[in-house]
Amino acid sequence: MGKVKLFRCRICHEAYIGEEAPSRCPFCGAPTRYFIPAEEWDLSEFMIEISDVSKTNLEAALKLELSNTAFYFCAMNAAEEARDEYGYAKFKALKKVENEHAEAIVRALQIKERPLEAVPCSKDFKENTQEGWEREDRAIKAYSKFAEEAPEPLLKQFFNALMEIETDHLELHAEDLKE
Numbered sequence: 590m591g592k593v594k595l596f597r598c599r600i601c602h603e604a605y606i607g608e609e610a611p612s613r614c615p616f617c618g619a620p621t622r623y624f625i626p627a628e629e630w631d632l633s634e635f636m637i638e639i640s641d642v643s644k645t646n647l648e649a650a651l652k653l654e655l656s657n658t659a660f661y662f663c664a665m666n667a668a669e670e671a672r673d674e675y676g677y678a679k680f681k682a683l684k685k686v687e688n689e690h691a692e693a694i695v696r697a698l699q700i701k702e703r704p705l706e707a708v709p710c711s712k713d714f715k716e717n718t719q720e721g722w723e724r725e726d727r728a729i730k731a732y733s734k735f736a737e738e739a740p741e742p743l744l745k746q747f748f749n750a751l752m753e754i755e756t757d758h759l760e761l762h763a764e765d766l767k768e
């Protein structure tokens with residue numbers, strides 16, 4: 590076994606212990622290149638003034654993330670009730686990642702955490718996967734626009750990372766819809 594090190598994710602700020610940075614952040618799903626060695630972490634990099642357009646877009650992103658978190662939570666419970674282990678594991682993982690995104694946005698906006706409002710879902714795995722696909726598709730389109738509009742390089746990077754992560758989710762759903 591090699592020596593472990595501490596890495597930190599620039600998207601969700603969580604720390605990861607391992608020999609190498611992971612291929613995807615276990616918390617927010619960001620790809621490897623968003624990790625840096627924890628000792629290089631510089632908090633002042635994240636202390637930026639946020640433009641009005643980015644504030645509006647971060648608020649919209651927060652709504653999307655909270656709604657998607659609540660949707661996946663519902664889908665997770667439906668799968669558990671149906672004793673569908675695969676569906677349960679998938680929707681639980683997605684719920685955790687989307688919740689991490691909501692938390693990252695709350696931190697960027699320096700606001701208080703918002704409570705989750707329940708979102709309905711189907712009892713059926715395929716239907717929930719289809720709706721998941723549509724939700725990810727909407728998020729990807731919104732984040733692509735927000736990244737383009739962001740005057741702050743840091744927020745451009747943030748929205749681009751979210752776009753990449755939601756694309757992973759979209760592809761996962763697409764695979765499950767094939768069968």
Ligand SMILES: [Fe+2]
Pocket residue numbers: 598599600601602603614615616617618619
């Ligand atoms: Fe992360």
Ligand SMILES: [Fe+2]
Pocket residue numbers: 654686687690728751755
């Ligand atoms: Fe997300």
